[in-house]
Amino acid sequence: MQINTLSIAPVVTDTAAYLATYNLAEQRARVSDFDVHVIRNGDGSYWYVDEGDYACELGEFEDRIVHTLCGRMSGLY
Template sequence: MQIITTAAAADNAAYFAAVTNADRRAQHSYFDQHVIQDDELGYFAIDEGDYGALTPTLIDRIVYTAPGGIIDEI
């Protein structure tokens, strides 16, 4: 039996909440949604379109990407 500590459970919950948020936002966006891991903030989702070109430091902290769901090509 594996025991999950409270901190690990909270970390997992934060990760899955950010993934859910990114997936939901991606359905209505032209841009990819990334989940970023941050030591101070935990996990959060960003819209690639809000940040333009992502810095290499930010790219290295991406742990999940949901592709944008709106296609602008006809």
């Protein structure tokens, strides 16, 4: 049985990129009043945006949001 490692490698790379971005987004969500979204680009890369960022227009990329983390600062602290 032969395993084609070329078909497996992109999945591992994509997952690693997602998890790295997710971890950064999670850190940001801990100190934000707003939701933080992880967005996937067409080239397979990921980035995150805080809804409270200046001039954040969700309509531009709402179809590419792969995960949303709720902001955890409620103003009670």
